[in-house]
Amino acid sequence: MTGAARRVRASGGQFLLLGVLVLVAVLLVTGIPRVADRLVQQGLREYVAGRPVAERDLTRSTAEAPAEQNQGPISAARGRDLDAFEAAMPPPVRAAVESRWYVAETAFGRLTGPDLAAKNLFVVSRLRVMPGVAETATLVEGRWPAEATGPGRPVEVALAADTARKVNLRAGSRLGWAEEQGGTPLSLLVVGVFEPTRPADGIWGGLPPVLRVTEPAGDGQPYEMVAVTGDAGLDAVAATGGSVRFSWRYRLGGDGMDVADVRGVIDGLRRLVRESPPGLSVTQAVDVPLQQFLDAVSAARTLLAVIAAGVLATLGGLIGLAARLAARRRETEFALLVARGGAPASGALRSLAESLLVVPPAAALGWLFGRLLPGSGGGVVWLALATAALATLALPLATLGVSAVSAVPGGRRDLVTARPGGRRLTVELLVVVLAVLAVVLLRRRGLTPGSVDPLLISVPVLLAVAAAVLALRLYPWPLRLLSRVAARLRGSVTFLGAARASRSAATAPVVVVVVAIATAAFCAVVATGIEAGRDRTATLAVPASALVDGERLAPDTGAALRALPGVRRATPVVRDTALRIAHPRGADAGLAAVTVLLVDGPGLAEAARDAGLTVSVPSQLRGGPAQGPAPALVSPALAADLARKGLDGSALVSVQGRGYLFRVAGTADGFPLVPSATDRFVVLPWQALPAQVPTGPVPTAFLVSGDGFDVAALRQAGDEGQRRYQTNGTVVAGERPRGAEVTTWRGARDSLGGGGANGLLFFGFAAGAGGGAVLGLLAIAFAVLAGARARGQVLSRLRTLGLSRRQWRALLLVELTPLVAVALFTGAVTGALLPLLLTPVLGLAAFTGGTPVRVAFSPGLVGAVLVVGAVALALAVTVETLNNRRLRLGEVLRLGEES
Template identity: 30%
Template structure:
């Protein structure tokens, strides 16, 4: 039998099969690449946004005396090279080749300050090219001076401009350090960073800035800073008389990272720590300091959720695509049935007949799958293993199904198949198996909600349960579908016309082989509805998160008091509709060292400003007597108490609030009326309207301007968030297309039997209009029933999966719950299917009308 002749004879079915395989392979091989590229981009963005001291790898050593002191820059360079050589792969591949070393003292008090001022000494391996001198000069040699009858070392140091302003350190000042082992420092210069935004200063912030701390139980603050010393000062530093630590920083290049390296990077950090402990020849006591594992853990949680959602929707897409492809294979095999039966009757072996069909299908799907695989390389991103496996699985499944179907159909020569048999009674074994599947699906959904998901990555259980639920819904639909139709048949039997009775009867008598192809619609509708529900819920939660982060359409905050003129300039900016002033402060609680954050605002005006927004604000407290206050949970139960602000105020607790949108989400805070102070000190503004952000920033140049729209855009701009949303949209559209194709192929598969029945009925007086109605009634019930079941499945999947899907990483940190019930997409899909079914039925009836009855009916059919 010639395969090419069969292909030419059935070129329509061959073309449909090739197009379906091509589209499926493009999607199953291309979308994972886009997903992986988004995962990599999200990891790089996450690491790049993290402070360098968390992202980079540092090796630390505390000096304990002369035997462990490092006094020469060359020693630091030598140890740095050794440490870099010991970093295992793939962590070593991420190091950018730069780095620096430092030596710093810590907890060094200024003599006579009462433990409230600390001036540490710091040496940087490349400090001379990182700073520029605003006053004085760079520090130089180390001398000596006398103090309390002792000769102590005298270091020349340089201090930052911030230390000069906040701690009063001026060029020429001489300070004595220590309470027992004394040293003197002389300020010879004031420096500023050449690039204060460089990641370098994330590791050396104590040199550039002043740290202000309030010890527990104290009302005073302690001030810490680190002064720069020269190489000569390094040669004099020793762990014998100072708290001294050495540090080597190995910067990590975030652009070189990939999501598939997450687990390997964790293992590499652990291995690096182990090697440093056992490596001979290095200074003992070295430890690895890095926040990289913590950053990777946070990303891993978001990645696991993204992978789960992606595997669910892409798995559903693959199942539906395979189902439609198998329908197309069935269409092609059924078209070849007469030729194959003739070959079998003439002595052809079962292997020859099945092999011929399999070769024809392979000749179609092989090149189509290869073309789809090649086209997938147009998608950006790396190549995960599923890119190679997906097209192969599609081609193998199509060929195997063709061979199996032909082998079963032609296992005996001239095997007559009774097409008029409605259905066989299912065996007890089959019923038991189907009940087992349904029971396991329900039990899996229950366990998933009760036990949660496995920690530490993708949970296979989370992937199996949706598949089991879909299969269970399909089995229930297939078994229960005929029964309500038979009730309708009984009702239609008493009607005046026979069309409704005949159409519903044919629909109710459809056997399992006829119902099964249409059930491809079930996972298509279920997954598409699930994707639309997830997408809509994430979008609404993103909007809520942006409002909770800002608290108003626009929020303007400043570290100083805003003048009346500045507030008026904001009011005059074009597009500003309303301005609510706010006072923010850090106050003393009672007469103790306890502190709390305070916001004084007109809550009624604020509520009017955000009317219609999804954010909820507390109601203004009743002012029966005294100053009413809303307090956080940490301050509840105190009744009436005092706070120290501009003056001593006595406030009365009226209610407890969990958060104040735009300002407080945790900790100790208090909400007070705006007029609580005799003279309000406004340092924040809440603005509504359509004003330009740049214009507002020009009105108050040194203030921070945040907008709800920009915050929402930042949440949506995350690479992983954007890819999840885009993939959900693409999958929804693709599933809708496959569902429509499944309806059309189902109509074509049953076309011959349907044409024969309509031709027979036309000999009995059936009109063309009645023939079209009959065809619609035959097809439409199954489509509508499957659409309703698929809709219910898609709406139920988010609730069934429950805690297994944590989408907070894509919604600004807020948990996505109470999934929105948006029926727009499902209703449009169901309507589209119904329209296609009606149009297909009408087209088929029109084609059947043009056929000659003698070309359809055989001799004896009318007897």
């Protein structure tokens, strides 16, 4: 080992390069899983925190019913169930609980009193017990309700400041309260008015809200509010036989939830709903977003495994190239050992001893650096050990290969056009056949969800290697043509460069470059496809700058929206679900319910164009008033049902109580504003419908195009439009409409790009594209160094014949350009085609909201390849120049002497 240490020191540069490559490989094997786990855990926290509170709450509640008599104080007793219910939860769910609240409240009761009568206000209110409210609010007047009360004393309540102001109440106001169903009246005393410390705190999240009054929906409708009371107040209501209900609400958070436990949380939540005891209802909506998160993470990890396989394969190829380069530099030494009586494997044994001094310490250092990266876990230890073991054997195996080639008398390694041996042809054919079989098997078998599939991660590498092998088989043909053309040209640079290019047998570097560039191109193409898919999903949901959605908005809402600053267009839309198809004469057709969309075709096209979006509106939806049934665009499933019933020429659908005749004018798998999961829909052109007397359809939404508008102003205009519709006297107001919702295209697009797995996805694409490009350039540098000695001798001789430095650089460019061009072109084409083969099994729709990812040619890829090619050639000239200065070319002119 002492002699091995001296040899390592003598060839320090070569072993330093080998050690750095091994360090990087083990660092990636150890660190990538840690970084991925950290990104996924961070994504889980951000994803859960970004969900609406309604999707994060687990609520157990009782029905509204009279309390049992003679059971004593009930509010405090039921409040202790908050701990009992949490203790009974499955452990993963219990660990994910972030906050919890207990609420006990009465039914709505009519409020009376002189302060309300002064404003002629019709108000109903619930009395609600909210433990912890004093810690999350600040009194602006009076005090909090007392926890105990005596016989004959009024029930003490506190009101939110906004509520008290709107209903003309203050501290000291006296009220009468009685259930709407005719319960026993109670006296109330307002003892305090408060402001919330944090209005977004979860304690205020119950319905109806505590902090604001729900205004009347129409004439004769009451104001609805909530008054906060103490345990004594609720017990007083229960003692009179009033109806009460209890709820225990638990909010789940990502901080207490580990990624590995998400599946357990989903199963536990579903089991709680399924096994809820009688008298208690359990509601939750957390399982669906968590399942979507798991699907996205599973797809992102699969994609990351494919990218990591390409990067690690490239690193493995570079380690092999470094070992081969080091062995070739010492080829004479190994031949001399054999000539002096050494065994044929003596050189390999020497290399093994040297490798043991360099590779294991470098691997240990890479493992240590990988463990220092932020994250959890440490990767698979056996994978790091296997990487170190294979890297240790790389130099001895390269030595055996070099010794075997040098033992062939008269053999030349610089002729790419030489006829390959049967063994090499067999290996190349085997690689191509394995790649084809792997693709066929993967497409037929599909992907194993939630696991890293060895077949999947091997297919890109196999395809890249097979493409490189085929390219090298075809490489000599254009070179022969180039050599013939160059022989007829004046000057020696092109002729000599083409001749040397035809003798360049850089098989291994080309394979490594192809794998590296294919990995980078794959990342670029898939990333572009995902971005385009997210754009399409956002456009399908909001085919304009914004969508103002409600229940029914007054028709003049469009004019009110257009009057707002920044708004240029407002197009009405009617969207209704669960509608029935009927025969033209009105009899039900017996088909499943459908979703109906009424939209002005030209208006939709103009709104999308004005917003800078690409929306294709079929010609069937652009025509004017129809003479007979209106032309409709329907889904393929519905079109088949209508044709089977003989209704494709004329059918009837009732929208908002009015029937519209339509005929099937075309089919489409999807359409803007129609949910992607809907497979039965009808799109009717609003402008083609017959004029309605006295009124036409009432819009349920408006498409808004423009820029610089205020979202709050849009929402307010939508709310006022709903209020005008319910109070215009032409309809009877039903239940209170929900508030208008405003969704902007940018908001819909950002929500798709902000998923929990987006950080992991970005990391994988950045590492794959950047790492592939850098490692590909490094492989080209190896290709230059592999032939540096022979080029040095040629340069020394040509310089004596008058070749200038500029001509030498041009000769080097002519020699390397075909090789670099073939490697980059093959890698880029392979990387661009890989998504076409792998997209069906990668589950990329998890990143686009369910929209299939379409892989398309990107002009930017061509520009990127040209840039990488230019950088590669510049790097090659730089490496060659530096190497020539180190070799001192003037000393190699003496016959038989090599540097």
